[in-house]
Amino acid sequence: MYRNFAIVPRIIFGRGSFNQLDEILAARRTSDGGMVFILDDVFQDRELRGRVPLHEGDRLLLVNVDDEPKTSYIDALVAEIKAGDSRVPAGIIGIGGGATLDIAKAVALLLTNPGSAADYQGWDLIKRPAVYKVGIPTLSGTGAEISRTTVLTGPEKKLGINSDYTLYDQIVLDPELLAGVPTDQWFYTGMDCYIHDVESLQGTYLNEFSKAYGEKSLELCRQVFLEEHPDRDDKLMMASYFGGMSIAYSQVGACHALSYGLSFVLGIHHGIGCCIAFNQLDEFYAEGVAEFRQMMAKHDIRLPQQVTAGLSDDQMEQMVTVALGLAPLWENCLGKNWRELMPRERARRLLSRM
């Protein structure tokens, strides 16, 4: 069976395209509720905040992403929006990195679907279309702008709300918005994309569709992280989009699976967690890891060392359980007999090196 997958129907790309946001939204200002802009609070005192095209009745919510998004945070934001105005908003516009893009997706879904965000963690549990939603990345690499998931940490699990309704209706890709990202964050999020490409291209699920997008994305990542180009932000923005398209029709692999373990037990954020894990995975992705180290050296990135060193036996076992729970990722990496190739002891040995 082949997956008949939906993608984001409308995309605007280019430097300064953010200036067209007001015009894009105008066509959607039909219902009587206003627009709700969800902006990463890193922009609280920056120029971008003043450029948000607010009309009367619209709202601007500043969100904090020091922790990766939790289902309880989504529930609180939805309650705040409903308390402020009983009408359903005309649209939700998320502006920020992967975490903010995920928050905005989840809020748009929960405004039309009853209950808690935690009720929908899984696959195709959402029953009703979301409020119209627009995603505007200010950090590139996760592919959250084009994915059909919003990754959330709930009371019991870290799992996405995966559904066709999760996809944005519109994305605005303006490379100018990447200016001002600190180098280490730019690198970690960019490496998320590089690792998507390597894991997709070396996976057993690979097909020409994923390969076409993955190869182009990898080429762009090399230009961004190993060469000098004045338009590197434009390149990284497209690399992120193409990397996301590549994994949409294949899968990620060992690095993502192990990084979920790190993230669940230690609260390590996605981009940096992927880098810590990837740096120990020569036995799976020798060439990719060697090139990744060249990229680290070029940008003078120093990864945290021995993050799992002080963990208890129970914590290590929990990490192994989380990592090995991601069966499709291991199957993509190692094939159908992955369970024989990746016994618990091997996964634990890999994690203990990180």
Ligand SMILES: NC(=O)c1ccc[n+]([C@@H]2O[C@H](COP(=O)([O-])OP(=O)(O)OC[C@H]3O[C@@H](n4cnc5c(N)ncnc54)[C@H](O)[C@@H]3O)[C@@H](O)[C@H]2O)c1
């Ligand atoms: N939905 C998906 O398909 C998907 C895929 C991968 C990762 N994710 C999620 O994405 C999140 C990671 O996203 P991320 O790596 O983009 O980082 P992020 O959104 O967590 O942001 C990282 C930091 O960068 C700051 N920041 C963002 N834009 C900035 C800018 N222009 N200038 C200065 N600072 C800026 C943020 O305030 C934050 O402090 C995780 O929560 C992860 O679970 C989602």
Ligand SMILES: [Fe+2]
């Ligand atoms: Fe990722």
